[in-house]
Amino acid sequence: MFQKTAIPFPEGGIAVVFGAGGGIGRALVCQLQAGQNFKHVVGFSRASTPAIDLLIETTLKEAADFATSQGEIRLVLDATGFLHDDAHGPEKSWRELQPSHLARSFALNAIGPALIMKHVLPLLPRQGKSVFATLSAKLGSIGENRLGGWYSYRASKAALNQLVRTAAIELGRRRPDSICVALHPGTVDTGLTSPFNKTGLEVQSPDAAAGRLLAVIDRLSPGDSGGFLDHRGERLPW
Structure with missing residues (x-):
């Protein structure tokens, strides 16, 4: 059962954001720096x-x-992700599947975050409470997939969800107070999603999305570890 009240982090820890150069990542860094939960915030990007x-x-x-040389790590947020580039967009049909785009999607949406987990979870x-949270996507839910399309993105985010679930089981054996989750931020007005935002979708600003995600993280308990939650704290089907 997801907690409705905040469960505080121990005092004096640091927060770490991977993907701090993106829209959500920058907003997360700014809000963490403005808050009182952590003594220091470290942001990583291609320019850090x-x-x-x-x-x-x-x-x-x-x-x-x-990051660990800067203090005791209490929160790690992976805000990296890949949907499209100038050469490839989301596939609407199996006719558009290309090995290179599939491989890039898995490399950036699943393998990269898995390697972050490899090095930060230990x-x-x-x-005491510590959290690793990675930004997944509702499109990675197999149970919610009723429209099809977006093959590479859906499959790579589904793979990420499985990696999180598996890592959470091992983490629970070694650090039972720690939490490892996948979070869906909703549709956010960033360069990743802006070409695909449609009228009728609830599109959030990066600041609003970051605030919602941090509110969910504040309420996480060890019983939530291995879960797939949205920006309201509601569980999503695998």
Whole structure:
């Protein structure tokens, strides 16, 4: 049962945001810095020092090592993600499937976040609340898929959800107070989604989305670990 009241983080910890250069990532960093839960906030992007590249594992390890040198890690947010680029958009039909686009989607939406987990989850404290949360998508829900299309994005986010679920089980054995979840931020007005925002969708600003996500994180308990939740704290079907 999802908690309706906040469960505080221990004092003195730090928060870490991977993907701090994106719309939601920047908003998360700003709101975390303005809050009182953490003594320090570390943001990583392709332009940070150290810089990260989801396709280069050594950069993710260097970032994790740098973060833990700054203090006790209590919150890690993975706000990375890939939907389209100038060469490829979401596939509407199996006729549009291309190995290169499938591979890129899995590399950035599943493998990269999995490697972040590999390097940050062992750094979480053994006692007291700590959270790893990655931004997934409702489109990654197999149970909710009634429209089809968007093959690469759907499949890579479904893979991410399975990776989170699996990592949460191992994390629970090693650090039972820690939490590992996948969060759906809703439709957010960023460069990732703006070409596909349609009239009738609830489109949030990055600031609004960040505020909702942080409110959900505040209410997470160990019983939520391994879950797939939306920005209202409601559970989504796998």
